[in-house]
Amino acid sequence: MSEFIQLLLSGLSSGSIYALAAVGFTLLWQASQTINFAQGEFVMIPAFFVLALSVKLGFPVWLAMPLAIILSVLILGALFKRLIVEPMHKHGTIPLVIATIALGILLKEMVKEFYSPLGQPFPSLFPQDVFSIGGAAISIPDIANFTIAMGTIVALQLFLSRTRTGRSMQATAQNPDVAEILGVDIKRMVMYTFLINGALAAIASILITPVYLAKFSNGEVLGLVAFIAAIVGGFNQIRGALVGGLLLGVVDNFSAAYFSSEYRQALPMILLIVIILVRPQGLLGTSEGRTV
Amino acid sequence: MLELKNLFGGYGKITILNGTTFKIPEASITTVIGPNGAGKSTVFKAIFGLLNIHSGEILLNGENVVGLTPKQLINKGVTYVPQGRNVVPQLSVYHNLELGGITADDQSRVKARIEQVMDQFPMLRKFRDRKAIELSGGQQKQLEVARALLLDPKLILIDEPSIGLSPNLVAEVFRTLQALRDQGVTILMVEQNAKAALAMSDYGLVLELGQTRMHDRADVLLADPKVGHLFLGGHIEEDAPA
Ligand SMILES: Nc1ncnc2c1ncn2[C@@H]1O[C@H](COP(=O)(O)OP(=O)(O)OP(=O)(O)O)[C@@H](O)[C@H]1O
Ligand SMILES: [Mg+2]
Numbered sequence A: 001m002s003e004f005i006q007l008l009l010s011g012l013s014s015g016s017i018y019a020l021a022a023v024g025f026t027l028l029w030q031a032s033q034t035i036n037f038a039q040g041e042f043v044m045i046p047a048f049f050v051l052a053l054s055v056k057l058g059f060p061v062w063l064a065m066p067l068a069i070i071l072s073v074l075i076l077g078a079l080f081k082r083l084i085v086e087p088m089h090k091h092g093t094i095p096l097v098i099a100t101i102a103l104g105i106l107l108k109e110m111v112k113e114f115y116s117p118l119g120q121p122f123p124s125l126f127p128q129d130v131f132s133i134g135g136a137a138i139s140i141p142d143i144a145n146f147t148i149a150m151g152t153i154v155a156l157q158l159f160l161s162r163t164r165t166g167r168s169m170q171a172t173a174q175n176p177d178v179a180e181i182l183g184v185d186i187k188r189m190v191m192y193t194f195l196i197n198g199a200l201a202a203i204a205s206i207l208i209t210p211v212y213l214a215k216f217s218n219g220e221v222l223g224l225v226a227f228i229a230a231i232v233g234g235f236n237q238i239r240g241a242l243v244g245g246l247l248l249g250v251v252d253n254f255s256a257a258y259f260s261s262e263y264r265q266a267l268p269m270i271l272l273i274v275i276i277l278v279r280p281q282g283l284l285g286t287s288e289g290r291t292v
Numbered sequence B: 001m002l003e004l005k006n007l008f009g010g011y012g013k014i015t016i017l018n019g020t021t022f023k024i025p026e027a028s029i030t031t032v033i034g035p036n037g038a039g040k041s042t043v044f045k046a047i048f049g050l051l052n053i054h055s056g057e058i059l060l061n062g063e064n065v066v067g068l069t070p071k072q073l074i075n076k077g078v079t080y081v082p083q084g085r086n087v088v089p090q091l092s093v094y095h096n097l098e099l100g101g102i103t104a105d106d107q108s109r110v111k112a113r114i115e116q117v118m119d120q121f122p123m124l125r126k127f128r129d130r131k132a133i134e135l136s137g138g139q140q141k142q143l144e145v146a147r148a149l150l151l152d153p154k155l156i157l158i159d160e161p162s163i164g165l166s167p168n169l170v171a172e173v174f175r176t177l178q179a180l181r182d183q184g185v186t187i188l189m190v191e192q193n194a195k196a197a198l199a200m201s202d203y204g205l206v207l208e209l210g211q212t213r214m215h216d217r218a219d220v221l222l223a224d225p226k227v228g229h230l231f232l233g234g235h236i237e238e239d240a241p242a
Helices: A002-032 A039-056 A061-089 A093-114 A140-162 A164-174 A176-181 A186-208 A218-232 A238-258 A261-278 B040-047 B070-075 B093-099 B107-120 B122-126 B137-148 B167-182 B194-199 B218-223 B225-231
Strands: A130-133 A136-139 B002-011 B014-024 B029-033 B052-060 B078-081 B155-159 B186-190 B203-208 B211-217
Touching: A002 A039, A002 A136, A002 A140, A002 A164, A002 A186, A002 A218, A002 A238, A039 A061, A039 A093, A039 A186, A039 A218, A061 A093, A061 A186, A093 A218, A136 A140, A140 A164, A140 A186, A140 A238, A164 A176, A164 A186, A164 B093, A176 A186, A186 A218, A218 A238, A218 A261, A238 A261, B002 B040, B014 B040, B014 B052, B014 B203, B014 B211, B029 B040, B029 B167, B029 B194, B040 B052, B040 B078, B040 B155, B040 B186, B070 B078, B078 B137, B093 B107, B093 B137, B107 B122, B107 B137, B122 B137, B137 B155, B137 B167, B155 B167, B167 B186, B167 B194, B194 B218, B203 B218, B203 B225, B211 B218
Parallel strands: B029 B186, B029 B203, B078 B155, B155 B186
Antiparallel strands: A130 A136, B002 B014, B002 B052, B203 B211
């Protein structure tokens, strides 16, 4: 039982970080029909912003982290939209998808080339302590990661539902034609979505990188997991992406404990196939309309 | 109030409006009729800044508004209720209404106006917290009309409001429009239901192939046999291409 709780908690912890990436992925899709296959690299990169700022430029870590988030918002948000999404979108969804795949490769190779091909140690925000409740060993980073990731998603959800700007963003995602005739600045709302995705990716990066090391290839698995989580959740709502992310984290953690590692790699894919067969609209998805 | 002068425009390279010209006075209801594909909806899109205008002028109180964005036109007192369903499906009725005032600087006035339109359409108050998608088609149309009234527009462009509405609700919407006209609002409406629409309008306008074919007092058009022919799906000019 205590082992079960341990596995569940650490699964929820990584799952909540996957959910950050999956939520951003879903938001981009809703607001601009952008399927961002570079999303994994978007989670890999901000850790290197932190390292570049702290290790190379000598900023203290507490300052490097918020600066990295700002850089991510600007580069992975605004610049990504201006330089890649806007020009490619005119040519349709497929050229844009291919462009994001190319961008993912480019980002990966740039980190490998200009920073390092080797895994880099990455500072953790929290003490690596473990405390025990009823025999279950509970790690502080797990609890902290889960709290921060969930808090971020809840805050985002509140922003989207409780503020006029958030509701204008929802209107833009759900029915852009109507939003436009009501005078919503739809270009700005779409831009906000990209900025938010940049921030979500950066937060996910800062939380998850201490678990591994900072490495150029980190995005490969993360991107796939975010994509699967978004599909599992129905691809059209934040709640779905959240549930998808958590589910993937938990499933992955249990399979790591109970199956051999070859099977573990396959499990997200198996989950994806089962969901597509059984519930093509996703766990929480509805077959029509886009929801937040 | 509103004048279109020799307007040419369309989608991409396709030209739909071929020199559309007409003028409508303030505080009047004008119904635009014409066969499917005549360009009725396209005229509305043109006025509301949603169409590529190749040449010509759209004068709003004497000022050329070609090139203005929907938001700028809203600020000039124009509002547009397009054909079909136009709600934000997952937002509540209340928040759909709120979007009708999203461009206003004074949001406390918007709040007060929402209360007023909910008095006017009690159904909206009853369902204020329901998602718009959960309303029936007729209720959604009422929501759209109410939302369009939120900023006290001077000119309302309303495209086929009666589609999907029961005869009772159509009469209700027409009464609302007439009451607004009596308060000085100018209304330009497209209606498939031409007889009923002309009967409640001041003027009628027949559009065909992106051109104004007839423009007269509504009662005159109603009595015109050529218009009667049009109601049956024909064209004004017998030799006009189908
Ligand atoms: N977005 C668009 N892109 C290209 N062509 C369009 C578009 N919308 C309409 N058209 C074409 O423009 C022409 C006029 O369409 P419009 O919708 O203005 O007609 P309408 O008079 O409103 O017809 P209806 O009575 O069916 O509503 C039609 O031939 C239509 O196919
Ligand atoms: Mg039409």
